[in-house]
Amino acid sequence: TQEEECMGSVKAQLAKIFEASLKVTVPNEPDVEPLIAACTGKFGDYQCNNAMGLWSKIKGKGTQFRGPPAVGEAIKNNLPTSEMIESCSVAGPGFVNVVLSKNWMAKSIQKMLIEGIDTWAPMPPVKTAVVDFSSPNIAKEMHVGHLRSTIIGDTLARMLEFSKVKVLRRNHVGDWGTQFGMLIEFLFEKFPNFEDATETAIGDLQAFYKASKLRFDSDPAFKERAQQAVVRLQGGEEKYRRAWAQICEISRTEFHKVYQRLGVHLEEKGESFYNPYIPGVIEGLTKQGLVEESQGARVIFIEGVNIPLIVVKSDGGFNYASTDLTALWYRLNEEKAEWIIYVTDVGQQQHFDMVFKAAKRAGWLPQGDNSYPRASHVGFGLVLGEDGKRFRTRNTEVVRLVDLLDEAKSRSKAALIERGKGEQWTEEEIESTADAVGYGAVKYADLKNNRLTNYTFNFDQMLNDKGNTAVYLLYAHARICSIIRRSGKDIEQLMNKGTLVLEHKDERDLGLHLLQFAEVVEEACTNLLPNVLCDYLYNLSEIFSKFYSNPECKVIGSDKETSRLLLCEATAVVMRKCFNLLGITPIYKI
Ligand code: ARG
Structure with a gap:
């Protein structure tokens, strides 16, 4: 069953353990939900925040406890033994801090490598x-x-x-409404054989819309016919349905160019x-x-x-x-x-x-x-554009989305050529990398902001290879892949035969962040906030850099090589899943 395959996030697993403790600690309060959060301080990895709230619930009811810290102590003492937890301590007004077991962390990451990242998927309560x-x-x-x-x-x-x-x-x-009367009537007028009015014949459908609106506003007889046309369309008259379908089809072709570039699939209703x-x-x-x-x-x-x-x-x-x-x-x-x-x-x-x-x-x-x-x-x-006003391009008042995406791609292609890839790579590799980087940059620049805020569209910024951009992150991922390639080791074999350990602090920090992937996706999904996942991804690459650039954590040629390669691989796997969830295609070399 899914429950067996999928353990849920670290947070969810800790919640289960704390739930058991709460049942014993306050048997008369059966409905308290465990409040677990990742720690920001240095006292632990996670904390349980139930003591204070519980205290205010039970203090009037003749409890044996002498205040929130005592409640915290009891929650701690009543925890069932678990291989997840290395140690626990109570701080301040009753926070129960948990230090995770390094052993358990390492095992969980290795298990994910073997069984796949899908075992770290959240389990929302909807089908x-x-x-x-x-x-x-x-x-x-x-x-x-x-x-x-x-x-x-x-x-x-x-x-x-x-x-x-x-x-x-x-x-x-938006394929229904009174504007269709006007469009259909204009179509009949411009193309007596309206079936010939293909995309190439009409050209720009937006211009066609504008011209028909002009006609509608200036000629009462046309307006009258347009209003009749709506009635006939809605009444299901064959010729009008066909004209309507044709106009829709031309628009659809235009929309599909955008979806195809972005790799987005949609079903029209x-x-x-x-x-x-x-x-x-x-x-x-x-x-x-x-x-x-x-x-x-x-x-x-x-x-x-x-x-x-x-x-x-x-x-x-x-x-x-x-x-x-x-x-x-x-x-x-x-x-x-x-x-x-x-x-x-x-x-x-x-x-x-x-x-x-x-x-x-x-x-x-x-x-x-x-x-x-x-x-x-x-x-x-x-x-917004750089002028702080609604985004517009220089000469036209509207931005054609295909043009925008084409520009992102051609700029990233130019950057690849500049880096000398023109000589080293096949045309095919250049194209697919330019696609991944260009479209990835546009997506990431949008998604990394809290969606409620306005954001400024800026090609130079989004295509910068430093800072919180898709380019930086895609390159970071490609570098990890190249570390693994350079080792000459078969990673499948290592994950099944070797052992991942988290000895050094930088290794442990990286491991902890990897393990938090599941709860971050869960949060991003529950609150419908993609930027939460972007923040996580960016932090992951920063934490990886800290580990990788530390001479004490040398990967290739060190006596911890196997373990550290597995940690590199786990980072790459999690990064790839983040890219995948953000609709960004990863690249494997730079
Ligand atoms: N067609 C609308 C627009 O362009 C958006 C439709 C959103 N979906 C909906 N069910 N209303 O503004």
């Missing part, structure tokens, strides 16, 4: 999740905001997939998909008494928000909110998702807040935010 991300709008610009959504959403999906959650990666494209379900869902909500009349529209009032959620517009049409409510209903009931995650800019926070609250009123979601099924909005800030 199926939806990640709704990227989601650009047909015929409109796919902008840097959509790029952020694509990058962040892909990472969250990867973390959940690593945790054995079935993830439905949903591209909720656009707004149009949910359209047939909307009337039924609204009817259900109406029967529940949630939908009210307000100024001709039908709305749901939400507690604490002064504007209501409009679910049917005054002209009888549906809107963004009608679609999102229905999509939520579909995901919960038809797709049986237990966690539904939406990745958009923070500007849409209120929209989702209202949709989720309406779903709670309807009883689709539980009241508490920490229970499942759960809906979460993952908001992110703006992408």
